[in-house]
Amino acid sequence: MPDTEPLYDVHEQTENPDHASVDDVVDLVLERAQNPRNDHEDGHFDTAMATIIETYGIEPVRTVIYRVLVDNEPFRTATTGLELRNVDGLRIGTTAGWFLNELNARNHG
Numbered sequence: 496m497p498d499t500e501p502l503y504d505v506h507e508q509t510e511n512p513d514h515a516s517v518d519d520v521v522d523l524v525l526e527r528a529q530n531p532r533n534d535h536e537d538g539h540f541d542t543a544m545a546t547i548i549e550t551y552g553i554e555p556v557r558t559v560i561y562r563v564l565v566d567n568e569p570f571r572t573a574t575t576g577l578e579l580r581n582v583d584g585l586r587i588g589t590t591a592g593w594f595l596n597e598l599n600a601r602n603h604g
Contacts, residue, residue, distance in 0.1 A: 503592065504599055505564040515598035517564055521557050523594045524548075540590045547583050555579050556587055563588040564595060 501508035506516040528548050531541035548556055555577045562573040563584075570588030571581040579587075 502567050503564045503595055505595055507561075507565045513599070513602045515595055515602065517557070517561050519598050520560055520564065520591050520595050521553070523598060524556065524560070524590065525553065527594075537593065540593060543586050544590055547586060551577075551579055551583070559584055559587045560591045563591055 504511070504514045505520070506512070506514045508514075524544050525548070527541040528545040531545060532538040535541075544556070555574075558577060559573045559579065562568040563570060566573075570585045572584070573588060574581055574584035
């Protein structure tokens with residue numbers, strides 16, 4: 496089977512030191528969940544993650560982020576085997592992608 500390009504520029508996939516790691520993304524998710532940016536256009540991601548983390552805890556969220564960013568699993572099925580609703584997998588995956596892009600832009604800027 497030929498190697499394929501990773502869907503996300505995450506360190507675990509690319510091995511590029513300029514790319515953020517899953518832990519970097521999880522750390523930013525936690526930071527923003529604890530301190531939502533109420534005055535920011537993307538603040539809804541922060542409040543959504545705060546609710547999801549409060550409901551499920553951080554470990555299932557971390558697992559979904561890893562499955563999405565590293566294993567290239569679709570958002571909805573990244574929740575398989577976890578006590579998470581599929582719609583929350585969509586929210587987590589979307590947020591992880593946005594935050595990864597933000598972190599990578601910081602590293603290049």
